[in-house]
Amino acid sequence: MATAQSRGLVNLLKRGWHEVPDVVGSGALALVASVVGVGTVYYYYAKDGDNRRYRDEYTVIRHDDPRADKVRKD
Structure with missing residues (x-):
């Protein structure tokens, strides 16, 4: 007689871990990695990461542009 299978996400992950651990491990x-990547991109843009001090090409910014204050601080 077969045992009754319990349902739920936790039991599905446990069963998957026992049957195909390489797939479940790589999925985790x-x-x-996705969470860390999203956090890194958010942190990059929150700290104005695109405003580099040293560039390969120059950009002319007028004095009334809002980005001019950020450049002046550098």
Whole structure:
């Protein structure tokens, strides 16, 4: 007689871990990498990461442009 299978996400992950651990492990690693990547991109733009001090090409910014204050601080 077969045992009754319990349902739910946790039991699905447990069963998947026992049957195909490489797929579940790589999926968990991909989820962690996605969260870290999104956080890094958010932090980059929150700290005005696109405003580099040293560039390969120059940009002319007028004095009434809002970006001029940020450049003057550098």
